[in-house]
Amino acid sequence: MNNCKWEIIYVPPKPPFSPIQxxxxxxxASDIDPKIAxxxxxxxxxIAPMENFRHVKRVRRSCSDGKTKLSVILxxxxxxxxxxxxxxxxxxxxxxxxxxxxFVTQVCKYAATTKEEWEEQxxxxxTSFHPPTYNIEGITGFGEEDSKLVxxxxxxxxxxxxxxxxxxxxxxxxxxxxxxxxxASARDGISSWLTCPDDxxxxxVDVEEPPSRHGVTxxxxxxxxxxxxxxxxxxxxxxxxxxxxxxxxQQHPQSSVSCFWHPxxxxxxxxxxxxxxxxxxxxxxxxxxxxxxxxxxxxxxSVVGSPAKRQRRSPSNGERSExxxxxGFKSERPYLCxxxxxxxxxxxxxxxxxxxxxxxxxRIFYAFPNPSTGALGSVYRLQGEKSLNHHYAVxxxxxxxxxxxxxxxxxxxxxxxxxx
Numbered sequence: 191m192n193n194c195k196w197e198i199i200y201v202p203p204k205p206p207f208s209p210i211q212x213x214x215x216x217x218x219a220s221d222i223d224p225k226i227a228x229x230x231x232x233x234x235x236x237i238a239p240m241e242n243f244r245h246v247k248r249v250r251r252s253c254s255d256g257k258t259k260l261s262v263i264l265x266x267x268x269x270x271x272x273x274x275x276x277x278x279x280x281x282x283x284x285x286x287x288x289x290x291x292x293f294v295t296q297v298c299k300y301a302a303t304t305k306e307e308w309e310e311q312x313x314x315x316x317t318s319f320h321p322p323t324y325n326i327e328g329i330t331g332f333g334e335e336d337s338k339l340v341x342x343x344x345x346x347x348x349x350x351x352x353x354x355x356x357x358x359x360x361x362x363x364x365x366x367x368x369x370x371x372x373x374a375s376a377r378d379g380i381s382s383w384l385t386c387p388d389d390x391x392x393x394x395v396d397v398e399e400p401p402s403r404h405g406v407t408x409x410x411x412x413x414x415x416x417x418x419x420x421x422x423x424x425x426x427x428x429x430x431x432x433x434x435x436x437x438x439x440q441q442h443p444q445s446s447v448s449c450f451w452h453p454x455x456x457x458x459x460x461x462x463x464x465x466x467x468x469x470x471x472x473x474x475x476x477x478x479x480x481x482x483x484x485x486x487x488x489x490x491x492s493v494v495g496s497p498a499k500r501q502r503r504s505p506s507n508g509e510r511s512e513x514x515x516x517x518g519f520k521s522e523r524p525y526l527c528x529x530x531x532x533x534x535x536x537x538x539x540x541x542x543x544x545x546x547x548x549x550x551x552x553r554i555f556y557a558f559p560n561p562s563t564g565a566l567g568s569v570y571r572l573q574g575e576k577s578l579n580h581h582y583a584v585x586x587x588x589x590x591x592x593x594x595x596x597x598x599x600x601x602x603x604x605x606x607x608x609x610x
Contacts, residue, residue, distance in 0.1 A: 364461050
């Protein structure tokens with residue numbers, strides 16, 4: 191798009207490093223005879239594997255006076271241990287038996303994410319470089335139509351963050367990208383005078399209206415941005431729950447009559463609750479819990495005392511789906527928010543980021559960083575935690591001047607319970 195002022199920036203799981211300022215670790219290495227290189231490498235891989243440094247090549251090849259020279263990494267140096275005697279016993283015996291002369295050198299601690307990083311790493315010791323590949327569809331590159339949809343939904347989230355009062359609040363919009371449908375939306379609900387409606391309603395919401403220059407309009411009010419694409423009035427952001435998670439005692443209303451109040455009702459949490467309420471209304475079931483779990487047959491495990499596994503059984507021909515496809519919704523109840531995207535005005539805190547992870551969100555878009563408690567780039571990078579069983583892609587939508595919004599053929603539909 192020629193006049194694109196808004197920008198979608200991918201937030202990687204690990205913070206980027208300057209190519210010349212990459213973290214390093216010390217290792218013991220030694221020059222070796224090329225004739226015994228294969229034997230030594232096999233033995234070293236057994237007695238001193240480099241599990242946390244698989245990007246580092248064990249052997250370095252160089253040329254000196256027309257002759258090939260090989261060097262091998264023996265093991266990683268422990269903290270404050272640079273003497274040969276600090277090497278593991280097996281490595282030390284291997285070193286002595288082959289009459290090696292160990293020396294201490296440095297290798298880069300993390301795998302390179304760019305070609306520039308890789309080139310700098312190889313100046314210390316050769317490493318492997320594999321261009322980043324991602325298992326999450328749509329993580330790299332956005333076409334023109336995809337970008338329009340992202341900007342439209344982010345515009346809707348920003349309007350929602352400004353609505354309701356002069357005080358800004360975080361907002362969350364959960365979207366099913368496969369159907370171009372807003373599943374649920376919410377603002378911070380630390381204290382709210384609104385109540386959840388009893389019946390399910392579907393209403394068409396226009397998210398195609400371009401925000402005004404230097405601001406996202408919502409009726410007579412607008413969200414003014416500075417030259418960096420951040421809210422110009424920082425004092426108006428004091429009520430954003432993820433920015434000030436410990437500010438909630440001051441937000442407690444003087445009178446609790448007809449007011450719902452809870453310190454954990456951040457925008458993302460409320461949107462998740464609204465999405466669950468939507469599913470319960472759209473996919474009603476008369477079964478009790480025992481009957482529902484009866485669809486799964488328990489299979490005894492061969493190990494005594496281990497929990498029984500559940501094997502899914504295909505529904506019989508007489509069973510009906512939980513929702514009528516003619517209503518325009520998915521015929522089966524979705525599993526949490528699997529495959530959905532979420533749009534947030536502010537980068538979520540750790541609590542909200544983990545909640546979205548447990549919901550199996552596919553992609554997260556946010557407009558403003560959270561320098562105090564941000565869990566997706568500013569303070570932590572939860573999306574890069576390997577121990578978690580689900581990972582989503584994270585993007586920041588940088589706002590600059592007028593957003594490049596265009597006509598989207600199919601207007602989005604908002605469904606489920608609205609914000610509290």
